[in-house]
Amino acid sequence: MRTNAALQAVLQGRFASEFGLRPQLPPDVLPLGIPEVDALCGGLPRGALTEITGPASSGCTSLLCAALAQATADEETCALVDVTDAFDPESAAAAGVVLPRLLWIRCNGNAEKALRAADLLLQAGGFGLVAMDLADVPPGDGRRISLSSWYRFRRSVESTRTIFLVSGQEPYARQCASLALEAGPVQAEWSGRQLEGVWLPVRRRKPVGVAMEARLRWKPEIAG
Amino acid sequence: MFACLVGPGAAGIDWLEEFTPRYERAGEDAVVLDLAGMGRVLGAPAEIARRLAERAGGGVRVAVAAHRDAALYAARGFAGVTVLAPGEEASRLGPLPVELLDPPAELLETLDRWGIRTLRDLAALPATGVAERLGAAGVRLWKLARGEGLSPFRPEAEEARCAASLELDHPIDALEPLSFVLSRLLRDLHDRLEQRALAVLSLRVSLQLDAAPVHERTLRLPVPLRDPLTLLKLLQLDLTAHPPTAAVLAVEMEAEPAPPRPAQHGLFLPPSPEPERLELTLARLAALVGEGNVGAAELLDTHRPGAYRTVPFTAGAGGEAHPRRPRLVFRTFRPPRPVRVVCADGVPEAVLSRGARQEIAATAGPWRTSGDWWRGNAWARDDWDVAFADGTLHRLSQRSGRWFLAGRYD
Numbered sequence: 357m358r359t360n361a362a363l364q365a366v367l368q369g370r371f372a373s374e375f376g377l378r379p380q381l382p383p384d385v386l387p388l389g390i391p392e393v394d395a396l397c398g399g400l401p402r403g404a405l406t407e408i409t410g411p412a413s414s415g416c417t418s419l420l421c422a423a424l425a426q427a428t429a430d431e432e433t434c435a436l437v438d439v440t441d442a443f444d445p446e447s448a449a450a451a452g453v454v455l456p457r458l459l460w461i462r463c464n465g466n467a468e469k470a471l472r473a474a475d476l477l478l479q480a481g482g483f484g485l486v487a488m489d490l491a492d493v494p495p496g497d498g499r500r501i502s503l504s505s506w507y508r509f510r511r512s513v514e515s516t517r518t519i520f521l522v523s524g525q526e527p528y529a530r531q532c533a534s535l536a537l538e539a540g541p542v543q544a545e546w547s548g549r550q551l552e553g554v555w556l557p558v559r560r561r562k563p564v565g566v567a568m569e570a571r572l573r574w575k576p577e578i579a580g
Numbered sequence: 581m582f583a584c585l586v587g588p589g590a591a592g593i594d595w596l597e598e599f600t601p602r603y604e605r606a607g608e609d610a611v612v613l614d615l616a617g618m619g620r621v622l623g624a625p626a627e628i629a630r631r632l633a634e635r636a637g638g639g640v641r642v643a644v645a646a647h648r649d650a651a652l653y654a655a656r657g658f659a660g661v662t663v664l665a666p667g668e669e670a671s672r673l674g675p676l677p678v679e680l681l682d683p684p685a686e687l688l689e690t691l692d693r694w695g696i697r698t699l700r701d702l703a704a705l706p707a708t709g710v711a712e713r714l715g716a717a718g719v720r721l722w723k724l725a726r727g728e729g730l731s732p733f734r735p736e737a738e739e740a741r742c743a744a745s746l747e748l749d750h751p752i753d754a755l756e757p758l759s760f761v762l763s764r765l766l767r768d769l770h771d772r773l774e775q776r777a778l779a780v781l782s783l784r785v786s787l788q789l790d791a792a793p794v795h796e797r798t799l800r801l802p803v804p805l806r807d808p809l810t811l812l813k814l815l816q817l818d819l820t821a822h823p824p825t826a827a828v829l830a831v832e833m834e835a836e837p838a839p840p841r842p843a844q845h846g847l848f849l850p851p852s853p854e855p856e857r858l859e860l861t862l863a864r865l866a867a868l869v870g871e872g873n874v875g876a877a878e879l880l881d882t883h884r885p886g887a888y889r890t891v892p893f894t895a896g897a898g899g900e901a902h903p904r905r906p907r908l909v910f911r912t913f914r915p916p917r918p919v920r921v922v923c924a925d926g927v928p929e930a931v932l933s934r935g936a937r938q939e940i941a942a943t944a945g946p947w948r949t950s951g952d953w954w955r956g957n958a959w960a961r962d963d964w965d966v967a968f969a970d971g972t973l974h975r976l977s978q979r980s981g982r983w984f985l986a987g988r989y990d
Contacts, residue, residue: 447909459874542971
């Protein structure tokens with residue numbers, strides 16, 4: 357009677373490729389188009405939940421719009437669950453978001469409806485990026501979102517090419533997020549009555565690795 | 581592939597739809613059927629011709645050919661069943677008399693004088709000579725004699741709309757039992773459209789109510805849908821959002837048909853939601869957050885800051901990508917928050933809101949804009965970019981002497 361090892365040795369002779377180590381495929385990611393952040397995190401992983409956190413004026417909405425701009429420019433269909441109705445189409449379009457390819461769902465401050473809307477979008481499938489903007493939701497309310505909801509979102513996007521991107525003041529998804537970035541606060545550079553530029557620090561909270569922080573300097577191009 | 585039936589009463593045959601919904605009555609004794617794509621259903625051309633002859637009975641001639649003219653002339657010229665393979669029209673039709681082409685009397689007389697009796701004789705004439713001596717009508721006859729198809733196939737006007745209705749024995753005052761009625765009518769419509777290989781582009785439902793005006797709803801779909809269950813769910817969601825005000829006495833449903841969407845996706849194209857599922861998801865989202873809160877934003881052609889409108893969202897919509905420049909984007913406060921502002925020399929120094937005072941560390945502005953004064957809905961505003969002492973960047977807006985916090989940079 358042949359042992360398992362002997363049987364394997366026979367099969368390995370005929371089907372060597374099945375028993376060898378398979379080359380690891382590069383992860384499927386969406387670059388943000390911001391070299392410093394892409395060098396920091398390698399891009400947003402597909403089929404996973406990514407979380408961007410930061411206080412008010414931290415730049416996390418700018419990073420969210422950069423991701424939307426990159427995905428819509430690649431002709432992907434995207435969706436934004438806007439919990440507090442704060443999305444500014446004019447500003448987003450100026451940042452490169454192709455508005456006709458972005459489904460905008462305004463929840464008028466109702467976080468429960470926002471969660472159900474995100475659920476519907478992820479179940480529908482086919483979206484390149486689904487973003488949920490919780491940036492103006494008070495941290496207390498954000499923390500009340502059950503971990504099972506985040507698990508369900510993570511499971512919904514697994515084995516798909518959809519990126520689920522969440523922005524908020526605090527990390528709400530915790531261990532369900534594959535990538536966690538922390539932004540801000542922005543530091544403005546003033547020259548008298550003129551805003552010269554803003555510094556945006558971005559830190560990678562998860563996964564922990566060598567490169568942990570990047571600093572971007574943007575011209576403001578605001579108002580006027 | 582076309583088939584032609586010629587014989588007394590052929591034009592009055594009423595069973596043609598057993599073979600194809602596309603047919604043309606060519607005169608009082610002939611009818612032409614378009615059999616394109618019917619091979620997998622009805623068999624080879626010879627088999628189709630045999631089945632047609634069997635169905636028509638004796639006295640009707642049947643011919644099958646690659647185009648309408650060849651089928652018509654073969655059926656008129658040959659008795660029984662004739663099948664012309666593509667390319668052999670000229671040789672098979674050659675022995676038939678020229679009169680079969682129904683030429684004008686003068687032309688027929690000329691051909692007769694030349695000794696041209698058959699289609700083969702006519703086809704053998706040189707093209708330039710025919711054109712010089714007989715003109716355009718002669719060239720047309722010459723081409724027909726060579727077995728070319730010239731006459732377009734004109735199917736009888738297909739029913740542009742498809743409707744179904746049902747009067748109820750008892751009034752229905754709840755949506756759930758009404759769904760069964762809608763489902764039955766939808767399946768009826770679906771079966772009729774499927775026979776014609778059509779899908780639903782828009783669906784109008786009229787509910788006749790008890791002592792109330794007719795309740796009418798219309799579903800306009802961005803892509804033609806074929807699945808009755810998807811249509812039923814869309815109708816249910818729509819009627820849940822816009823329920824009838826009284827019990828329903830009768831239901832009438834009318835569908836606007838359209839050719840179904842080809843479902844072939846490119847291998848290297850970015851994925852997008854399936855239109856059927858997307859439509860259902862959009863309807864569910866609209867039921868969840870309200871119709872006006874779901875869609876795509878479209879910027880208006882104006883200098884008014886933040887002017888946009890929401891338009892229906894469609895997957896795969898085109899759009900021009902702007903040159904990408906990562907920048908600090910703006911978050912809008914809807915509605916703008918009214919505040920009191922303390923100014924020194926016209927420059928904001930502090931903001932008073934909800935009893936709290938926030939010191940302004942730095943300002944840029946004012947950015948003065950105005951417009952639409954020529955329309956009557958004129959607007960004018962002064963915007964300031966301000967940094968509060970806590971480091972946050974906001975936009976202050978002054979309109980008609982009143983101050984608002986318009987939003988925050990983030």
